[in-house]
Amino acid sequence: MNSYKPNEIEKKWQDFWDEHETYVTKNEYDKEKFYALVEFPYPSGQGLHVGHPRPYTALDILARKRRYEGYNVLYPMGWDAFGLPTENFAIQHKIHPAKVTENNIKKFKEQLKSIGFSFDWSREINTTDPKYYKWTQWIFLQLFKHGLAYKNEMPINWCPSCKVGLANEEVIAGRCERCGTEVIRKVKSQWMLKITEYAQRLIDDLDEVDYIERVKTQQKNWIGRSEGAEIKFNIPEVDDALEVYTTRPDTIFGATYMVIAPEHPLIDENASKILNLDEIKAYKDESSKKSDFERTELVHDKTGVEAKGLKAINPLTNKEIPIWISDYVLMSYGKGAIMAVPAHDQRDYEFAKKFNLEILPVIEGGDISKEAYTDTDSGHMINSDFLNGLEVKEAIEKTIDYLEKHKLGHKKVNFKLRDWVFSRQRYWGEPIPLVYCDECGWVPVPEEDLPVILPEVDNYEPTDDGESPLSKIESWVNTTCPHCGKPAKRETDTMPQWAGSSWYFLRYTDPDNDEALASKENLEYWTPVNWYNGGMEHTTLHLLYSRFWHKFLYDIGVVPTKEPYQKRTSHGMILGGNNEKMSKSRGNVINPDDIVNEFGADTLRTYEMFIGDFEKNAPWSERGVRGCRRFLERVWNLQSILVEGEEYTKELESSIHKTIKKVSTDYENLKANTAIAALMSLSNEFNDFGKITKADLRTYLMLLNPVAPHITEEIWEVNNLGGYLNEQAWPIYDESKTVDEIMEIPVQFNGKVRYTINVPKDAGKDEVQKIAKEHESYNLQTKDKTIVKEIFVPGKIYNIVVK
Structure with missing residues (x-):
């Protein structure tokens, strides 16, 4: 017998599987199917690290087992290849992003094949392939035609050095994570997708899928459904009003001041009435350097400026209360204004203490300033006029009734979920297939003209004015309106990386189809995905965006199911030997090639599978x-x-x-x-x-x-x-x-196990009693004692009661 030489036999079998198309999946519609899906990777220049194979191997095990059980198994792989990391690498090394992507994919594929995954490589997809992103653009056009894509002015984090818009998580202490330059806030016209139209369905339909509980919880928390009331606080000096949303209208008698976001339109609309406008503008500029996360973080020191010259009227007390501006309130939630109840809210309490504002408790025992305060979700109302003595739940209902009766407010369901910002002012992404005509406005590119190809360019670096590099290519930008034939200009923003990954699982079912994103027959056979595994970091936004797109495609009759994934699981990370996340900067990255070699x-x-609990x-x-x-x-x-x-x-x-x-x-x-x-x-x-x-x-x-x-x-x-x-x-x-012929059962004396015995699995009481008495400990436990009774539970216990 030869010694074990994996380097010889592994290449042999990988070549065999390729040659014999062992894992190529056929559309055998009469067979029961099993669609296993792993998140397709972003092909970075660093290649795979040992964390990548963990989820791939776990589902590879399931895919192989299902094939042996007679299922028609689809286990595909592809590349999520548009996006900022490749573009930044391309800019830094003066290599076109397309070439960078090609090289990275080649490396990734070689690595994956060397590990022996049973992927069906005949269905390989690439989000940067025009044959693929034609259908990403097609889906966007359907969203646009159904009123779910619109343009809106939105503030973005702008790094003047990198000349790029940054996500909130890329802003650290007001500075760009990459270069350390102080970030400014710019208002940009951005394409938005109305995911909020689907908020309730995205919650309700979680009942129909098999997701691990923490994934469902993350989805629900991000959507953030709450029930409460919208209340109007009049501002008499300017004949205006502030509208606030609150889940706790019962605490309105304890609302002693208002807080609005620095961006609230009330400021500009009533600038002439505000006595300290310069101070407010300075505060607004300072706030613009913070990310939303930094602004709302509980632990940070509260800052603010009173809007002197403006007051609000508490609609239930009729008292004038001050209006403050603070960055812990965001325009993106509710109405960008809150009624502050400092006795029963931690942020409001800290703010009130800092600026010496009135703190009035309205729930007995719930005053946050007291050391032993209780949860404000229960208790009796105090200092609240007609609500006094009521339990919180009853007080909420009675307050809403009062507000509606007197036209001061109304019941409202609110969601934290915001519409999806879909624009990127970058080169390496799918062109948005719209043109702007002065006569007709925004007009879709005709579907027969898709895809709108990303043009070849020599310069794909960000522009000084924050527009996409595509905006500088006049020969591409200038076109004619598909509707009226007059001169028009193409949209130069590109789509985010999320676009291609929101529907890729559908394309695997029919990757070469030129007439549709996939055939009706294939979609009906293969969807939904039976089992989808991915990282916990993607169980919020990616999963939410993907579910939203799928539900929209279901509504317009493209896909046959409401939900894209029947089952979703997630895996834990493989850390470096120092228990830290693997990264180049920490020097703890393990290359799987080295392990394979x-x-x-x-x-x-x-x-990878033996290392521990998969989750x-x-x-x-x-x-x-x-x-x-x-x-x-x-x-x-x-x-x-x-x-x-x-x-x-x-x-x-x-x-x-x-x-x-x-x-x-x-x-x-x-x-x-x-x-x-x-x-x-x-x-x-x-x-x-x-x-x-x-x-x-x-x-x-x-x-x-x-x-x-x-x-x-x-x-x-x-x-x-x-x-x-x-x-x-x-x-x-x-x-x-699988059942042992001989089994072990405990022998108890007065309910305490003193020893165990091995008996035949079908032994009766007499045989168990005989074997128990033969044990050396039996006489010790019964010496000088009387046996009162014996309790025998077949296959379980033998208990002897003595005194």
Whole structure:
């Protein structure tokens, strides 16, 4: 028997699978399907790190198992290749983004193939391919035609040095995360998608899918549905009013001041009445340097300026209360204004204490300034006129009734979810397929003219004025209106990276279709995705955007299901050996190529699954890698104890059936770590027994194959176990043979376990009593005592009551 040489056998089997199209999926509509999906990667220049294979291997296990069970399995892969990292790399190294993308994909694909995933590469997609983004543009046009895409003035974070708009998370302490330049706020006209139209459905339909609970919770928290009231606070000096949304209208008698966002239109509309306008403008400029996260963070010091010259009237007390401007209130939530109830809200309390504002408790025991205050969701109302003595829930209803009766406000459902900002003033993204005509306004590019191709350019660097680099290409920008034929200009903003990833799973079902994003027949057969796995960092926005697009496509009759994914799971990260997230800056990145070259792809796959609970983060350990390599060497050496035989070895039969049951169940629950442990235990049992039959080995290799496909295929072929392993059926266990003939039961005295005994599984009371009495501890427990009674529960316990 030759020694185990993974570098030889792994390339051999990868070439075999390619040549024989082992994992190419056919549209066999009469077979039961299983669509397994992993999040397609962003092909960065750094290539894969060892965190990438973890989710891919987990679903590869399921895909392989399902094929052996007779399912028609779709397990595809592609590239989420538009976006800022590639563009920044291209600018820095003076290489066109398309070339950067091509090189990165080539590297990623080589790495993935070297690990032996059973992806159907014939369905490979790339979001930067015009044949793909033609349909991304088509979906956008449908959104536009149905009134769900619109243009709006929006403030953005602008870095004057990088000349780019930044996401909130890219602004740290008011400065650009990349270069440290102080960020300013710019107002830009941006394309928006009306995801808010779907807010309630995005919550309700979570009841129809199998998502892990924390994923559902994240979705609901981001959407942020709340019930409350919209209340009008009049401003008598200017004959105007502030409208606020609150979930706690019952606390209105404790509203002692108002707070509005620095961007609130009330300021500009009533500038002539404000006595300290310069002070307010200075504060507004300072606030513009902070991200929304920094502004709303609980721990930061509260800042603000009173709008002197303006007062609001509390509609239930009729008292004048001051109006303050503070950056802890955002225009993007509610109406950009709040009624401040400092006795019962932490932020309001801190603000009131700093600026010496009135604090009036209105819920008994709920005053936040007291050391032992209670939760304000319950309790009785005080200092609240007609609400006094009522419980909170009753007080909320009565307040809303009063507001509606006196036309001071009304009941309202609100969502934290904001419409999706869809514009990017960058080059490397899908062109938005609209033209602007002075006569006709915004006009869609005719569908037959799609795709609008991203033009080849020599200069794709950001512009000084914040417009897309496309705006400088006059030959591309200047066009004619599809509606009236007069001169018009193309939209020069591009789509965000989220666009291509919001529907990619649909294209996998029919990747070469030129007439539709996918055929009706294929969509009806393959959707919804049966099992989707991805990172927890994508269970909010990506999942939300994708569900929104799918629901819209369902509404217009393109897809047959309301939800895109039947099941969604998420995995923990693989950390560096120092328990920190892997990154180049920390110097703790592990390249999977190095592991494959030194230990083999099957070792990498086995370790990635054995490293720990799939849902939790786990630190990388080379010692653990070496342990998995030793395990596979022991598997390889099973050939040395192989004997002829087409039946299970009698002495091993029970263990084999137990292992089939355990491994099958564990794979289905993404618990490959405990499945591998069971296979390690069985291999030890094989070696201890000293010989195994071909039947024993066949089943063992089948169970291990989804984790370690190369070594198992090789052992199968070398030992002539019949055809190829990848053509076989998943082993079936006999339930009766998973039950031990001999079982252990506890012997109790007065309810306390004193020892255990081994008895036949069907032993009756007399036999159990006889074996229990023969134990050396029995006399010790009964000496000088009287047996009052004996309680026997078959297969469970034998309890002796003594006194």
